[in-house]
Amino acid sequence: xxxxxxxxxxxxxxxxxxxxxxxxxxxxxxxxxxxxxxxxxxxxxxxxxxxxxxxxxxxxxxxxxxxxxxxxxxxxxxxxxxxxxxxxxxxxxxxxxxxxxxxxxxxxx
Amino acid sequence: xxxxxxxxxxxxxxxxxxxxxxxxxxxxxxxxxxxxxxxxxxxxxxxxxxxxxxxxxxxxxxxxxxxxxxxxxxxxxxxxxxxxxxxxxxxxxxxxxxxxxxxxxxxxxxxxxxxxxxxxxxxxxxxxxxxxxxxxxxxxxxxxxxxxxxxxxxxxxxxxxxxxxxxxxxxxxxxxxxxxxxxxxxxxxxxxxxxxxxxxxxxxxxxxxxxxxxxxxxxxxxxxxxxxxxxxxxxxxxxxxxxxxxxxxxxxxxxxxxxxxxxxxxxxxxxxxxxxxxxxxxxxxxxxxxxxxxxxxxxxxxxxxxxxxxxxxxxxxxxxxxxxxxxxxxxxxxxxxxxxxxxxxxxxxxxxxxxxxxxxxxxxxxxxxxxxxxxxxxxxxxxxxxxxxxxxxxxxxxxxxxxxxxxxx
Numbered sequence: 001x002x003x004x005x006x007x008x009x010x011x012x013x014x015x016x017x018x019x020x021x022x023x024x025x026x027x028x029x030x031x032x033x034x035x036x037x038x039x040x041x042x043x044x045x046x047x048x049x050x051x052x053x054x055x056x057x058x059x060x061x062x063x064x065x066x067x068x069x070x071x072x073x074x075x076x077x078x079x080x081x082x083x084x085x086x087x088x089x090x091x092x093x094x095x096x097x098x099x100x101x102x103x104x105x106x107x108x109x
Numbered sequence: 110x111x112x113x114x115x116x117x118x119x120x121x122x123x124x125x126x127x128x129x130x131x132x133x134x135x136x137x138x139x140x141x142x143x144x145x146x147x148x149x150x151x152x153x154x155x156x157x158x159x160x161x162x163x164x165x166x167x168x169x170x171x172x173x174x175x176x177x178x179x180x181x182x183x184x185x186x187x188x189x190x191x192x193x194x195x196x197x198x199x200x201x202x203x204x205x206x207x208x209x210x211x212x213x214x215x216x217x218x219x220x221x222x223x224x225x226x227x228x229x230x231x232x233x234x235x236x237x238x239x240x241x242x243x244x245x246x247x248x249x250x251x252x253x254x255x256x257x258x259x260x261x262x263x264x265x266x267x268x269x270x271x272x273x274x275x276x277x278x279x280x281x282x283x284x285x286x287x288x289x290x291x292x293x294x295x296x297x298x299x300x301x302x303x304x305x306x307x308x309x310x311x312x313x314x315x316x317x318x319x320x321x322x323x324x325x326x327x328x329x330x331x332x333x334x335x336x337x338x339x340x341x342x343x344x345x346x347x348x349x350x351x352x353x354x355x356x357x358x359x360x361x362x363x364x365x366x367x368x369x370x371x372x373x374x375x376x377x378x379x380x381x382x383x384x385x386x387x388x389x390x391x392x393x394x395x396x397x398x399x400x401x402x403x404x405x406x407x408x409x410x411x412x413x414x415x416x417x418x419x420x421x422x423x424x425x426x427x428x429x430x431x432x433x434x435x436x437x438x439x440x441x442x443x444x445x446x447x448x449x450x451x452x453x454x455x456x457x458x459x460x461x462x463x464x465x466x467x468x469x470x471x472x473x474x475x476x477x478x479x480x481x482x483x484x485x486x487x488x489x490x491x492x493x494x495x496x497x498x499x500x501x502x503x504x505x506x507x508x509x510x511x512x513x514x515x516x517x518x
């Protein structure tokens with residue numbers, strides 16, 4: 001009876017690398033969005049008990065606070081633009097990683 | 110020959126029914142977190158899960174090949190009895206599945222299926238018909254390792270997600286944005302579910318086709334119509350199961366933050382997809398639970414509620430032998446009574462399914478008997494409302510205290 005321990009290692013490493021790339025770059029992208037003066041304010045889609053839900057008023061206030069913080073941003077316009085571009089590049093890396101992984105599964109039989 | 114054809118038709122019908130219950134049962138795994146964090150509206154979430162399960166079922170058939178081409182040695186068994194044995198195994202799986210569902214016990218559809226098949230084969234044919242090496246390396250070990258793997262990965266990426274977006278100046282940290290991300294990661298989980306769970310039914314049907322010689326054993330790939338049937342059935346089950354969740358939502362879910370949900374889902378999807386690509390048949394429920402626990406632990410100051418973890422684990426360990434016992438009992442009836450045994454089994458199966466169905470209709474659907482185990486496993490980790498300071502804050506505090514001390518002296 002031969003157990004292919006290497007295959008388990010493959011799964012672990014592949015999954016770890018995939019997850020770290022996706023989460024890491026997504027988080028970095030969000031960080032850069034904030035740095036570029038556009039912190040995302042995303043209201044929950046529907047009310048549930050399990051979450052703290054923003055009312056419309058709270059959401060407007062959060063958006064305003066975000067805009068205010070952005071106005072006080074010490075970065076120049078150029079730096080902000082660079083941050084935003086970098087942020088979207090990060091999201092792009094996430095999407096590419098996911099697509100690449102799916103293609104690998106599809107064509108690697 | 111005609112009776113063999115009849116048995117095959119029964120096997121296919123029962124396998125598809127199992128597929129349906131699997132989708133029905135597992136919608137919550139993929140979609141409980143995005144609904145809980147408010148990333149998706151329940152209706153959208155359920156529809157998305159159904160569509161992606163359909164796509165996922167076509168993506169990879171490695172897991173189906175594990176079942177149809179490796180687990181059971183086709184050359185050791187005779188064509189006239191084996192379809193009935195598969196039938197018995199399926200009865201074991203479905204009975205156990207529905208029973209645990211009704212009792213609210215944590216279970217795994219996949220392990221119920223394997224348990225039923227193995228139990229029935231052991232009794233109906235004998236130990237030589239089972240390839241213990243394949244069972245150990247592709248079913249049992251992945252079952253033990255995968256949740257742990259997913260947990261470790263979820264822990265790591267949760268740390269990363271919180272670390273990268275952490276701010277000390279109380280300004281917006283952008284973590285709301287993880288809610289967008291969750292739409293994609295939960296879709297990936299649904300896709301991954303299709304690549305692993307729909308495959309199991311395909312594997313069983315293909316195995317039945319091979320044993321009666323309708324398909325060559327040298328080519329264990331599922332046929333196209335089998336893939337289509339299973340994909341559509343699991344998608345349908347997912348869609349139908351969703352309405353149950355919508356009714357019960359808002360109760361029994363633990364507090365999951367978007368960043369945490371995003372991390373947990375990414376690690377679930379990554380683990381399942383990587384395993385599917387190598388043909389490991391694992392329980393998607395267990396992987397998702399492992400991820401939820403791991404990501405809970407990744408949050409600052411969290412502690413494990415070991416008795417909840419213990420309860421979940423016992424359910425997992427119990428599934429394989431329990432479904433095996435039911436499958437073995439059903440196989441025993443076939444061995445004793447032959448063709449009549451199949452009929453008796455079929456009657457018992459219909460009675461069990463009908464009885465449980467009626468029983469479930471009579472009961473109000475509550476959070477206790479309808480919520481997913483994944484949401485349950487969130488309760489296994491205790492996260493404080495106000496977590497302690499980060500290491501950086503501690504360092505700053507220490508330095509301040511040190512300076513204060515010098516001033517006093």
